[in-house]
Amino acid sequence: MLPVPPSLFLSAEKADELAVWKSSEPNVVSLHLPVDESGSYPTTLDRLIREAAASNPPPIRRDLDGIAAFVRGSFVPGSRRGLCVYSCVKYGIFETFAAPETVTRALTVSTRPYLRPLNDLRRRYYRFLTLQANERTARFTEIHLGESVLVESLSGDFRGEGLEQAARRALELCRERRADRLVLGAEPGLLAELEPLLEPELRDRLIHEPLLGLDRPAEAVVERVRHSEQDAMRLREDVLVSHFLEELRAGGAVAGLERVAEALQQGCVTRLLVRDGWAKMGRSCAACGRLSVDHRSCPWCFRATTPVLDLVEELADRAAAAGVDVFRVTRDPRFDGIGRIGAELGVRGRAASRPVPRLRPA
Secondary structure, three states, rough: OOOOOOOOOOOOOHHHHHOOOOOOOOOOEEEEEEOOOOOOOOHHHHHHHHHHHHHHHHHHHHHHHHHHHHHOOOOOOOOEEEEEEEEEHHHHHEEEEEEEOOOEEEEEEEOOOHHHHHOOOOOOOEEEEEEEOOOOEEEEEEEEEOOEEEEEEEEEOOOOHHHHHHHHHHHHHHHHHHOOEEEEOHHHHHHHHHHHOOOOOOOOOOEEEOOOHHHHHHOHHHHHHHHHHHHHHHHHHHHHHHHHHHHHHHHHHOOOHHHHHHHHHHOOEEEEEEEOOOOOOOEEEOOOOOOOOOOOEEEOOOOOEEEEEHHHHHHHHHHOOOOEEEEEEOHHHHHHOOEEEEEOOOHHHHHHOOOOOOOOOO
């Protein structure tokens, strides 16, 4: 049986390694498993494994057995609502990561790990570095996707020069581990001394949590950060949806799948908003790669098109690859009324938000 990974934590370094790794043959198994509170997720896993075993060569059976053993024997769901597992026995790969929200169930076999669901979560959730300190100890913990890992613990006199050392180390670790936010947990007097010692780039993304002293367990720290993050995500969603609706009224945005697909493929889009979990079939041109909602013949090169199982995800993937900010709307009901997908436009898009297909010669 494969060794059980010590953590469900996803570091930025590990995410980079998985993104570039590729096998020489289709023997990489990727599992995305929704974890329900009722505890029926092992049944879902059994069904996925049976389907994969029936449609793939026998060698991946060892991967499937290892995944099943981990889920049934080692995984503790707790408050976790999703699980991502990537396995390739031949090359000694077995990585597991938890998610704070549900994922779409899937078990795929390919030459690469299927990372789209995990990358979607990474884009939505911040990576936090917490610094909990008192006069004698400073402890750094990294938190991401509801999981935590102890990074470093320092001992000394954390007044004066010792506090300056902690501030310098916070900057180094934030850069090394690519943290989006720094959380300070200490009594108010120590916080007041520490904050001015931080570099401006840290002060701009600083969160004060005076109740998160060193006496608080790791679980309490993760829960407090999760609560703050959820509040921030709700606020950000409200702001972004409101801004999009204003742009839509002013002509600086488009809504609906057809118009969004057109604008995105013209390179006019600066931000894409899409209802989380919404899927829609579409069409793709095998010749030029253009996407459309229902064109049987490509309006650009006039070749026949083929079905695309999930046009929404395909558009989101292409947008992310082009450097477009992709935001998934999870709560705001105002967004459903305008088609569940929308795009804010740059200068080119405001001038002409609809492409003009070439006409077939007479």
